[in-house]
Amino acid sequence: MFQRIEDFHDWLGEQERSHSFRVRLAPLDELAGWSSHPELGTIRHSSGRFFSIDGLTVGTGHGPTRSWAQPIIVQPESGILGILVKRFGGVPHFLLQAKMEPGNVRPVQLSPTVQATRSNYTRVHGGKPVPYLEYFQAPRQGRMIADVLQSEQGSWFLHKRNRNMLVEVTGDVPVLPGFCWLTGDQIGELMLIDNLINMDTRTVLSGFPSPKRQEPSPGDDAAAMSWFTEAKERRTLTRKQIPLNEVKGWLRSPERISHELDRYFSVIGVTVEIDNREVTGWDQPMIAPCERGIVAFLARRAPSAGGTQDDGELQLLVQVETQAGTLDVVEIAPTVQCAPGNYDADRKPPFLDHVLSAPASRRLLDVVYSEEGGRLYHAENRYLIVEVGDDFPDHAGEDFLWMDAERLAGFGHYGNHVNVEARSLMACLRFLDLSRKGGTRR
Amino acid sequence: MFQRIEDFHDWLGEQERSHSFRVRLAPLDELAGWSSHPELGTIRHSSGRFFSIDGLTVGTGHGPTRSWAQPIIVQPESGILGILVKRFGGVPHFLLQAKMEPGNVRPVQLSPTVQATRSNYTRVHGGKPVPYLEYFQAPRQGRMIADVLQSEQGSWFLHKRNRNMLVEVTGDVPVLPGFCWLTGDQIGELMLIDNLINMDTRTVLSGFPSPKRQEPSPGDDAAAMSWFTEAKERRTLTRKQIPLNEVKGWLRSPERISHELDRYFSVIGVTVEIDNREVTGWDQPMIAPCERGIVAFLARRAPSAGGTQDDGELQLLVQVETQAGTLDVVEIAPTVQCAPGNYDADRKPPFLDHVLSAPASRRLLDVVYSEEGGRLYHAENRYLIVEVGDDFPDHAGEDFLWMDAERLAGFGHYGNHVNVEARSLMACLRFLDLSRKGGTRR
Numbered sequence: 095m096f097q098r099i100e101d102f103h104d105w106l107g108e109q110e111r112s113h114s115f116r117v118r119l120a121p122l123d124e125l126a127g128w129s130s131h132p133e134l135g136t137i138r139h140s141s142g143r144f145f146s147i148d149g150l151t152v153g154t155g156h157g158p159t160r161s162w163a164q165p166i167i168v169q170p171e172s173g174i175l176g177i178l179v180k181r182f183g184g185v186p187h188f189l190l191q192a193k194m195e196p197g198n199v200r201p202v203q204l205s206p207t208v209q210a211t212r213s214n215y216t217r218v219h220g221g222k223p224v225p226y227l228e229y230f231q232a233p234r235q236g237r238m239i240a241d242v243l244q245s246e247q248g249s250w251f252l253h254k255r256n257r258n259m260l261v262e263v264t265g266d267v268p269v270l271p272g273f274c275w276l277t278g279d280q281i282g283e284l285m286l287i288d289n290l291i292n293m294d295t296r297t298v299l300s301g302f303p304s305p306k307r308q309e310p311s312p313g314d315d316a317a318a319m320s321w322f323t324e325a326k327e328r329r330t331l332t333r334k335q336i337p338l339n340e341v342k343g344w345l346r347s348p349e350r351i352s353h354e355l356d357r358y359f360s361v362i363g364v365t366v367e368i369d370n371r372e373v374t375g376w377d378q379p380m381i382a383p384c385e386r387g388i389v390a391f392l393a394r395r396a397p398s399a400g401g402t403q404d405d406g407e408l409q410l411l412v413q414v415e416t417q418a419g420t421l422d423v424v425e426i427a428p429t430v431q432c433a434p435g436n437y438d439a440d441r442k443p444p445f446l447d448h449v450l451s452a453p454a455s456r457r458l459l460d461v462v463y464s465e466e467g468g469r470l471y472h473a474e475n476r477y478l479i480v481e482v483g484d485d486f487p488d489h490a491g492e493d494f495l496w497m498d499a500e501r502l503a504g505f506g507h508y509g510n511h512v513n514v515e516a517r518s519l520m521a522c523l524r525f526l527d528l529s530r531k532g533g534t535r536r
Numbered sequence: 537m538f539q540r541i542e543d544f545h546d547w548l549g550e551q552e553r554s555h556s557f558r559v560r561l562a563p564l565d566e567l568a569g570w571s572s573h574p575e576l577g578t579i580r581h582s583s584g585r586f587f588s589i590d591g592l593t594v595g596t597g598h599g600p601t602r603s604w605a606q607p608i609i610v611q612p613e614s615g616i617l618g619i620l621v622k623r624f625g626g627v628p629h630f631l632l633q634a635k636m637e638p639g640n641v642r643p644v645q646l647s648p649t650v651q652a653t654r655s656n657y658t659r660v661h662g663g664k665p666v667p668y669l670e671y672f673q674a675p676r677q678g679r680m681i682a683d684v685l686q687s688e689q690g691s692w693f694l695h696k697r698n699r700n701m702l703v704e705v706t707g708d709v710p711v712l713p714g715f716c717w718l719t720g721d722q723i724g725e726l727m728l729i730d731n732l733i734n735m736d737t738r739t740v741l742s743g744f745p746s747p748k749r750q751e752p753s754p755g756d757d758a759a760a761m762s763w764f765t766e767a768k769e770r771r772t773l774t775r776k777q778i779p780l781n782e783v784k785g786w787l788r789s790p791e792r793i794s795h796e797l798d799r800y801f802s803v804i805g806v807t808v809e810i811d812n813r814e815v816t817g818w819d820q821p822m823i824a825p826c827e828r829g830i831v832a833f834l835a836r837r838a839p840s841a842g843g844t845q846d847d848g849e850l851q852l853l854v855q856v857e858t859q860a861g862t863l864d865v866v867e868i869a870p871t872v873q874c875a876p877g878n879y880d881a882d883r884k885p886p887f888l889d890h891v892l893s894a895p896a897s898r899r900l901l902d903v904v905y906s907e908e909g910g911r912l913y914h915a916e917n918r919y920l921i922v923e924v925g926d927d928f929p930d931h932a933g934e935d936f937l938w939m940d941a942e943r944l945a946g947f948g949h950y951g952n953h954v955n956v957e958a959r960s961l962m963a964c965l966r967f968l969d970l971s972r973k974g975g976t977r978r
Contacts, residue, residue, distance in 0.1 A: 172769065232766065232934075237755060237758075238755075238758045238759055238762045239758055240758055240761075241758060241761055241762035241765045241766070242761055242765055243765055243768055243769075257765060257769060259762075313679060313680075315949075316679075316680045316681055316682055316683060317680055319682075319683055319684055319949065319950075320680045320683035320701075323683045323684055323685055323699060323951075324674065324683070326685055327614065327685070327699060421864070422863070422864075422952075492674075507757075507761070508761075508950045508953075509765075510864075511950070
């Protein structure tokens, strides 16, 4: 445990210095252990495990682009993302791990206690045992705080999801090298630092129950669910896996697969050398987005019973979003979630300009986070929460809804309702004191 | 409105007498408007709408039968099941409809205010407008009580679901011929009658909020969700649509498709003549189960804070169930749900004997209901709730869990968590006073 946050940074610096880590780009066609099907093009590992990269055609009944084809990561098995919780002096502490991942811009980030695919923890690749796994597999000791299958990026993964777990224990827990206990306040402080709290930690922490646990009124509850149900009915999503070689609009070279307009992302290869993971080196394909994205909630305070806005419930403008890999037509997403360069100037997503032009005084949060560093290469998003003025409309179209933050957390307790980008922002809301206007570091 | 329930029965008798209705079996290969693909065998309507009957292979990683092939109904579009609610003298009344359906044993049953597939209400087949539809389609008046996509029988339908809606209005509602207002108490009384409240009414009513609205403690909440999540992880479900002609173990004649052991169900054809529906007659294929099934909850009272069992929360022994058409690996199902004749004597489902041998004094509910009469022919289940003795075990294996009835209702507010058979029993729990031991009619 760290008395001062400076002590944490000293510890993290030691972690970063004590391990060597090297990631080099490598031609997609020369990755050890990986091969492409000679006719279909599908990229697979020789063991048949881990994941594959295949082609997908997508048809949706809405939006400016109603159908397209793209490469996509297919990873049918789900893993465990688990954080161990223990109270010291009554204060919950979270056991996090300083972990290197090949796709990270800042190589070492704070990951969950356990972050393991099924291939990892069943040790298909013959690595070391996953530490602390026993706390998250039956028969478990400890009290389950949360345990739910949650989706990951639908733009890049087909139906991928991981089990998000929070387990509270009371007995002694040995702290292994590379692990540390942090309080919620400390995590909140570290969340203001770019690229430090990794995606898996953020999604798990988004499920840590709020002490408020205010239940929404039955009416609001039903109205929010109805909005979500109606979107599922209004939209369609048809998909078909196709050979990677038949994905139209994408160009394949021995080095990489890229979109013909240099938009969206590329499929690249990397060679990893590392000395503190289960294995010491490997090759793998990765998805590399073309640019940093924007993920933002517009926020407002609902008028309180007293009639003033300052102490009312925080409300977020949520939208329904359909992506290539979404399991069930739509999920609830942030107000804005996009890579701006993917859109022509006359087709910018709604509210993007509003978010980008907001003065600092309205930005309750403004920080850059990495997405999952095990499959995604230098995938960063700028995460913002932007307060709107009183003149902002109540109704922003059928795809949008002002929703109490607590109601959104309620949806988050069930899987496949709230997407991973929204859950990242919810973790910030849960662990940061956002009432400090302009209190972020930018 | 009916002052006495006898008045309702008089009204229903009039409804039954005032309409002619005839259903005859017809050879599958001679249904007007329907044809089979010459090579694949798939049965489709000439319009391409409504539904089709196709083949499916199913692989599961558990249970005595781990893989099989079967015919299945494919109905990608979902419809609206909506019940209008209005308070008269402060008491909620529900607008139900006396509706004939071709598959019903008792032809006229009480259906929701609106029970319409998308083909129905968009009038693909050129029928009459669907009455009261405007209350359930945007822009709506009234207050949304519930609105969620719910699954239907996974044994017979692939991913079928319908939108379950309850809308409360305050203004005048004209009562059209064939419709009536019933109170919750009256519906409870009618639920004790065999084959009167249809499946669609039951599933919609299961979502009517309990006045208790007791929220489960966060710990119980997480434990129940964890059990459900773990089952999704433990089990696998792989499926592939195949040509109906290639379904192994099933025999096709010009008349019907049946299993070689005469188990499960047959696909048959019917010719319908009717004078009060959107159209006056049609042919269609239907699924006809081989025998009446058993659907049952084992139930107990949790010890209350005062230490006595009589006033504790009602708990139900729920199980996770994987069926051919289940959208997401498992759903929460009743303790027992089976057609006994489908099993060899040495492989009977758990607790079936317990349910069937329970004395009348332990049967809190015992009634026969029809399943959906638009696609299923004479599909009946005997629905039971059976109280267990004090010596019944707390732990009944990893696929079972004792769950507070209120917690189960919480899962029911989200789609694809609780299956349609369990929701039928939940509707009984919601509308019947089950504290009257042995108060049912058998």
